[in-house]
Amino acid sequence: MRVPLSWLRTFVPELTATPDEIAAALLRAGLEVEQVHRYGDDITGVVVGRVLDVEELTDFKKPIRFCHVDVGSRVHEVVCGATNFVAGDLVPFALPGASLPGGFQIATRQTYNRTSDGMICSAAELGLAESSPGILVLPADSPLGADVVDLLQLRDEVLDIAVTPDRGYSLSVRGVARETATAFGVPFVDPGLLAAAPVDGGYDVQLDDPGCDRYVARIVTGFDPTLPSPPWLQRRLVRAGMRPISLAVDVTNHVMLELGQPLHAFDLATLQGAVVVRRATEGERLVTLDGQERALHPGDLLITDDSGPIALAGVMGGAATEISEATTGILLESAHFEPSSITRTARRHRLPSEASKRYERGVDPDLAPAAAEAAVRLLGELGGAVAGPVTDVDHRAPRPQLQLPVDKPGQVAGRAYDRGTVLQRLADIGCEVTGDQVLLVTPPPWRPDLTGPAELVEEVIRLEGYDTVPVALPTAPAGRGLTDSQRLRRRASRSLAAAGLVEVVTPPFVAESLVEGLGQSHHQPPRLLNPLSEEEGLLRPSLLPGLVTALLRNVGRGLPDVALYETGSVFRGAGTPVARVPKTSQRPTDEELAALDAALPSQPRHAGVALAGRRAGRAVAVGDAVEVFLALGQALGVTLTVTRGQEAPYHPGRCALLLLDGEPVGAAGELHPRVVAAHGLPPRSVAGEVDLDRLVQVAAAGGPVAAPVVSSYPPSSVDVALVVADDVLAADVERSVRAGAGELLEAIRLFDVFTGPQVGEGRKSLAYALRFRAPDRTLTDVEVLRARDTAVARAAADHGAVLRGA
Amino acid sequence: MSAPDYDPKQVSLLDAAQLEAAHAAGLAAFAAAASLDDLAHAKTAHLGGQAHVSLANREIGVLPPAAKGDAGKRVNEVRRALEAAFDQRRAALEDERDQRVLVEERVDVSLLPGAVLQGARHPLTTIQERISDVFVAMGWEVAEGPEVEHEWFNFDALNMPADHPAREMQDTLWLAPEGSQVVLRTQTSPVQIRSLLARGLPCYVVAPGRVFRNDALDATHSPVFGQVEGLCVDEGITMAHLRGTLEAYAEAMFGSHLASRLRPSYFPFTEPSAELDIQCFACRGDVALQPCRVCSNEGWIEVGGCGMVNPAVLVACGVNPERYSGFAFGMGLDRTLMFRHGITDIRDLYEGDQRFTQAFGTEA
């Protein structure tokens, strides 16, 4: 809402504060003044002049006029490109040396072979309009030579206010003026109190739907449609951010801006029979003012006559009954509609309008006759119209009365407000108050947001100032700290960073093509109804699309070695919508809550990695990703095991499946060469992803670590080299060796992998250093060799391993 | 002096002159040894089993008892002197050797083995932990909720029924198909509802997380951003407690040198409602330091919304608003980060450029 201060001051006549002081005071009261625009200070040297004669210069491609303009003290020659004036007209004339908005300087110059000693100004050039086709012709009674800035009141400040949805009344100069008067403790002159008693013989109006509880219709005749809006009216509209259109439309907009009551003007001559307010029926259509034909929805509230729908109530008028350049008779509508009905219709037809914006936030239902009267008077004064009979169909419900214990505001704020303060603040916002300890408060009709004591409490605290609320810390009961899961997730994140990976936080919106390309479609990613871009219409079912995208970005920015990780939710599948969304008047039942959760997709937290280039001095390989996840498991206190996998989007021969207690919890691998090629990734890039929630869940269930017995007896070390087929996994051999060696094995380390003719075609030698130790004695050589032999035997049985050199 | 009762020739090695000569020869040999090897040879020659002092020592036994003491003393003196000379020379030669070898073993200590990239955690992660820790230290607990949320939690229970204009304040991303009832949560406030329903009272929780809006990505807006929600519901909770808690938060995050203020605002789920503004760190509202790019000359930066929990919200969660009251707040984490670290383009947070995150290390 843009509020010119000159307009606001007419209702707060004793206001002496500066624009900045006013802005600060309103901000403190909860009206967010985003900006203060200043006008007129940058205009000097523009005076009222009379065009004495007009000479058309015809030697040029476009019409050019050479005129003499009398400014009283002397006569200036001037060249002008506009044609919308005649000799004798009064115009704003910029003298040589004048300044116009934007730092534009006027000087005497030669142009079109003539001397131009000044400039005739348009409304746009004076900052009165965004654009204007011709120059501004001033009213005939403007005094010659007068300063145009003063005459047209060009000097003004405009407050640009962001209005929150609860403060519909602030979408008017009236509402902001009331807040301003309260903030400065000066009187407020309410412009919304014009009397307009119903007169018999008014237009026939019938309210057939509770969505409209008040409808004032005013007949106006004898209107002169050729008359323009006067400069002051145009100026106010422009300053308030609206475009002047025609006198009749400008008057309705002016009243709406001033009072907050939207008005609609029908061309009386086009109406057929009684105006009926009702809901649409299936199949009805209406061509609205914007020329669009709209299929109406049974929920749409309509203004109709015998011909059918003539307007979408409170949202937009119909084209057929629109006032035109020939309209002399007007039916003026000043009505009150139920907010949610207007919200739905405006949203359904994507028609947010100045009117709907106000109705949605609540319009003062008492205001309808006053607003209509204000408009009728202006149409009479400015357009020669004659006021006709008045219709006022009034179905308003009585205003609610709220109960407010007088000490309640103090209880909420944590300080005391005396009774007088509470009463004064409630009076400031227009409440009628009776009662003693429990106040009986009737909120004013323009405050439909005041529905309970909590809202009244806010008004008192807000107007007294939030800065007068004391400061205290609440005493929370002893907390339990982070949960095990929260602690474990922090550990997971630190472990990945400690492994030399850099965390990224990628948006969860992904392209279907990428999800498909990475072989993740079978996870059934949810689709967005209104995605940010059609491209990225899915929610990620995996962290890989985001990681691959980030990997590409880093590589694209010239970073050769990239190692990224991300932890976060992935989204899979779809839930079942609940048949009936629970009410909010009480706690939902456990069944209802379970049903709400069942409406959601599954969204486990995952941890994913992506690496490219070199790491620790050599090219990255699948083992890097596997190692990172094994370390992650270690950090959480769970043991992941590795087996061969065949998962997308990995190279089928270079994919590891990660298992926890024998169940797959993730995979890692070199990206499939086709994936690499399709996305332009660095060759041999690797990636991986695990179900972090699952890891954390198992880890959290593990309980505290059981301390080991640390033996101080000497160790015995022995090496074994085992030859196996080269498709046997080292991890599997190690597992067998461990199992076979038994409890005496303290540590095992793979120290050499060898292939070559000595071990045979298609085979490899794995050399392990085994360290044995007993908790209670020094081991004998016999014991150690026996343990080694059972280990080798187990590897032989499980994997056909042969002891090398045996 | 009587004639000796032994063969003087047999004991000539004990002759004073000979002993002195052996002493001098030993000293000379040790001094002349140019290396530890030379010294070892000299030691064999002058202190070894066949050396003069060793042989002389053996002959003491044949002397009459009266002469033994004197002879032994003389031989020992020579041996000790030679040993001392040897030790001294060895120490000197070892020093010399060490100096040479250690100098030769010098390496470039700045040459590192093939380094693993420096890992780092994202500032959005670490700031969530930092904020959580601030509140945990006050006895609060950390709560969580799903990012994809049912509209009942995201809107209805927060006093935003279907046609409420406040729903329009937030450009909501909905899941398909139409009527799914499921949104990407537009705020962390649904965690308030889940906490009240699941935890019972009193309830002191803080809930950091990601939220989503249908907002195009540019330098100051992102469709995904971080928020931290706070909720305190207990008996006797007042707006003074809200102010105190927010001041503690502001001090922890921004330091005690910046002022904060509450400005009346509107949220359907709080009443009264307020915006929390923090004094601009760049200009502090001082016109002399403006124009200010950080705050657009406002002097204040909006970091979040807050207020006293609307009784309607308590009722929807089965909490008796006659007995309990509470406050809630929701702070923008991106805004806080931009503010703390001078980040000028929000896209840096979400593009995943390794260089950006690396600058932050692993802890907040």
Ligand SMILES: [Zn+2]
């Ligand atoms: Zn600043």
